[in-house]
Amino acid sequence: MNKVLIIGKGGREHALAWKFASYNSVEQVFCAPGNPGIAKESKVSTIPVEADNIEELLKFAKQEKITLTVIGPEAPLVEGIVDRFNEVGLKCFGPTKEAAKLEGSKVYAKEFFERHGIPSAKYDVFSDFDTATEFLKQRDFPIVIKVDGLAAGKGVSIVKSLTEAELILDDIFHKKVFGSAGSKIIIEDFISGEELSYICMINPFRYLSFASSQDHKARDDGDNGPNTGGMGAYSPANLMDNKLEKKILDTVIEPTIKGIQKDGLEFTGFLYAGLMINEKNEIKVLEFNCRFGDPEAQPVLMRLKSNLFDACLDLLNNKNEFKALEFDPKTAITIVLAADGYPGKFIKDIEIPESVDEVNSKDNGVKIFHAGTYTRSNKVFSGGGRVLNVSCMSESLLNARSSAYEAIKKLQIKNLFFRKDIGQKGL
Template sequence: MDILVVGGGGREHAIIWALAKSPKAGKIHCAPGNAGIAQLAECHPIAVNEFDKLTALAVELNVGLVVIGPDDPLADGIVDAFDKTGIPVFGPRRNAAEIEGSKTFMKDLLHKYNIPTADYEKFDNYEQAQAYLNEQAIPVVIKADGLAAGKGVTVAYSREEADQALRSIMVDKVFGEAGAKVIIEEFLAGQEMSILAFVDGETVRPMAAAQDHKPVFDNDEGPNTGGMGTYSPLPHIPASIIEEAVETIIKPTAKAMVSEGRPFQGVLFAGLMISPDGKPKTIEFNARFGDPETQVVLPRLKSDLLDIFWATVHGKLADIQIEWSDEAAVCVVLASGGYPGPYAKGVVIEGLEQVDEAVVFHAGTARNESGEWVTNGGRILGVVGLGADIAEARNKAYAQAEQIRFDGKHQRSDIAAKALVNQ
């Protein structure tokens, strides 16, 4: 069957790369896509928020399945728009995507159903929020309620930093309406972990666990980004803790969404913190594949991704088995100089053709008039090494990343370092 994937980043490139391996996949289309995706799919210059144009395109192309990648269109109801076409869509409807689109909704849901998460309070008034913040211990976590491209969360390690974060969100409105409400949350110490799961109502099929690196600099320093690298599996986190997270957090959340009349269908992504005593708590939920978690999870998938998507959208996820490779995967993100702040575009990229022992997923690339690869975003490429263990996969990722050159290239040097203690 022909397929339309909505989105244009590294996550969508990884999804298309995995779908292209299916013998059941016909022609793959992507809107808007990017220069790297164009090597596997026909790209259409339609933005992810142009619902009328996207639905018309899907009907015109007579695709058999639509896959939604990014968070913003899901929160804005793109699946509901596609429902009117009768074309099967992989992704949650608007009322279910609110689990990511509103942190206050998510936190209230977890509180109502006694699902482990950090203590919190919510505010829509700056003075009240400031008064509460003044009473809290440091460090403290401050979150914009709505979607903010992965940058709406501040872990404040000083009063000054906390006050500035709150003012930026609620007074300066750096995230617009996404900051009309805030969550002030207790700081959780421990190991972070991401578990993505295919979900169809109450049926949950967890994927291989992964760990992201959000801050822009080594040792988790500097401002948060969309993600500077990931790895999977997590040899330093016992399987029993991963299983506990699935049983006490992900499955109860899927069941709670059904109870609330918001059945979730698609990928439910749990961002978790494992406390020093080994107990998982929920940091956040996303309503779609993570980026760059997808770039290390899907290369470890042995089953046919198209079969999984098809079963999910038709309510038959419980009928299929999903197999994962024992291989390890490490993704090192190459970013533009200055990211997550201002950065240049159109910088020539060299050396891509020299990469022969890693998978490269394009996040922010284009072609110039001379046909050269150029930068076109903050995060440019995800270089994924595969190996028998994390150490081998990591060595491949970094060695291959060195082959790629562009002015201002920035990468963290410590991706997956935490996992090496057990290897």
């Protein structure tokens, strides 16, 4: 009797819960705390425990005899949830607290890249306004400023002038907009090219690659506006071919596995490499995340044919024989509907009509994953910045894209916005 516990409450967690619940070998899926969309999936129950309440989650997992726990967001990983589960012999898919620093600290990650010869932009570290400003006076623009700690995907700024840089540094060091996450920053060279998300499942000895995907980080069409947690994604990414994939594995993934071994890190979980590919097909790592991407998880999991439950357990048990993960040859896309004002101060409590469920069930290939939603008096409302993920899998990117945008039209929800060009690069 296999039970899975998913930790988190966004669109990624909805996609994970939906996928795990589709396997006959999984009897029940719990999601903590989950959301109203997750609660409607068959075989899935939500439990009212927040993702950062590690002791309560542990208590629940012991009580329910959970077979496998999968962590969605980064914060519990950085707080050491895997260490606590490991202490009591519960299987938890994710890196330990020390290994999760690869995402939790940009400085730690950069030092790891340097140590193990993984290509990344040149950088300098600063911990005060004056020194950083003096340094920037000698530099050409654009340049990239990143806060060291976790910032929900909003801690990276591409700055085009000294004036703009000073405003950002003022926010970080004086106004402390990012709190302790901004106690140190990285200033690094700006790299141009196409962004690519490369996600795999790893343990310290091997990896299983997921299908490629391309995220859209900027808020507005044409990759303009501030950075967000992601406004949409599609899979496979047209940028990816066998030659490029081999290069990614040789220069990024394999050196990472060797580096994890060498540094004695315990990491069995999802590794998400945010990459920049320039016109010469040269690769630079922008960042590492220690969990599945959001919104990349949604289109990638729609295409996944292999059994994710088995793959997680095989890696945790360090099984010797592995088959490559299999994917549907179709294309899948996810378009994020966000609340007006996001990624800044956004509108909350937007009512989500029941037409969401109708679109879900009637439209061929369309699946709507809930992200920042909650229930009040039997009605669903928005609570987060990214609210719904309209997803579709179809024979071609063109078809998937038009079906997803068609579904959005039918929803007609006020105060939600979306990018109109998700997947356009792949056409």
